[in-house]
Amino acid sequence: MQVTRSPASESRRAQILDATIAVVAEEGFARATFARIAARGGLSSTRLISYHFAGKGELVAALVEHVVTGIGAHVGERVTAASTARGRLAAYIEGVVSYADAHRAPMTALLRVAMAGAGGASMQDAGDLSHLERILREGQEAGEMRDFDASILATTVQRAVEVVPFRLQAESDLDCRAYAAELVELFDRATRAEA
Template sequence: MQVTRSAAAQARRAQILDATIAVVAEEGFARATFTRIAERGGLSSTRLISYHFAGKDELVAALVGHVVAGIGAHVGEKVGAATTARDRLAAYVEGVVSYADAHRAPMSALLRVAMAGAGGSAMQEPSDLGHLERILRDGQEAGEMRAFDVTVMATTVQRAVEVVPFRLQAEPDLDCTAYAAELVELFDRATRADP
């Protein structure tokens, strides 16, 4: 019986998160009240939200964690399948862009949370560039990539892919495949060792 309640609780939390993402993405962070989220999620009462989340801060932190975990899983799978550092860098860029394209509402919600200065410590801290720095250092050590400041390059790559959700809001018909290909070519030329 405990497992059933746990599964039911997880399903309810997911339902609340989905409704929160939809409200924040479509209506903005300020309109994401428990009442509005309950209406969107088809919940009988805002108490169901309060039962699973101590307050809006905890709910928004869960939203941020959920979206960031989704990005990490998607990108990690693509990067893990690549064999060279250059291919891993390309997979990272393509992975972030394709995730943003396929998950527009969660990415829009994440942006709106960030722009509202909400989301707790996960939104306040600078992005972890360790994964990108590792790829770039591996490329330099393998002779695939030229000498450059790894932190500067990692920051530049990260900022280039982070802008995609903003572009999608301004240009919903943006060709994300072409956009990713252009970024891959740009960063491959910027990092590769001279033949």
Template sequence: MQVTERSDAATARRAQVVEATIGVIAEEGFARASFARIAERAGLSSTRLISYHFAGKAELVSALVEHVVGDIGRHVGGLVMAAESPGARLSAYIEGVVGYADSHRAQMSALMQVAMAGAGGEATSGPSDLGHLERILADGQSQGEMRDFDTHVMATTIQRAVETVVFRLQADPALDCAAYARELVELFDRGTRADR
């Protein structure tokens, strides 16, 4: 029992540090995200409490990326899985990503800044895994709901379009994200659907 309690405490402390890191990066920028600033934000008495859980800033940033990307995946994945057709799954994906960016602005700002700094490793510097989008599009084609097109090109275009909302929110915090998502859904519905 004692080992589980220690494990639970360690998991909670790691989560506390990751959340504080998100807050510091989102509000002050990646360059100012020192262990001292993170410890202060987390209410920790010493940076050693961070070093105990993370070998260095690179490991902490990697944990941040894993946390945010995993959270996005769970949120969007649930919406996509509930949709009944490829077109509805594509709409759910677009609305899910844009909606997550709207309701999780600090997380998305931190993720964007990590990516811009080239600090997130493969998860932020390499090409996105477009397999999920390509499968939705391929299913739409095989079911006759979507026209013939290169699924990789279309998936890349969709992904870049939804990622852009983070930059728009930085420039215009009052952006109507629901309208933004509706416009993208309409655009990609018109761009993918089979002629009827």
């Protein structure tokens, strides 16, 4: 059932989500208490959080959904514009890396939630690699890519791109375009059909 919220309610929820993302990204999941989130968001009381979210679980699920939706829109647009499976794989890699670069706090927060084993079903949905496996299988069926286990390769690609937020924390001036280009070359060579 779709819940209809007023613009003021949506605005407050967005304010709470932004504060949650900031606290989780900067201080870690365990330290993301309603008190810290309220302070970060400039809220007068933690009751404002409780009014909009039934508990920390619902708040974290909303955080995961918010970030995953953003990634999906950013990456999906690039992937659907590519005309070949090899192009879609490159677009996926470049899209995730560029999103991580442009949205550092949300990506860091998402990965901290995952590392904490939180997020429940929403985190399991975020880890779904079927879209990436589909790109790889389409490449194999089209003869663009060699025979390999698409599940293993999809997992390997995903792990290579999801480490970017951690690299950015350690190396804030990381050249993400060069990083993505290197990954594109690596995985293109690993998957390409022999001429």
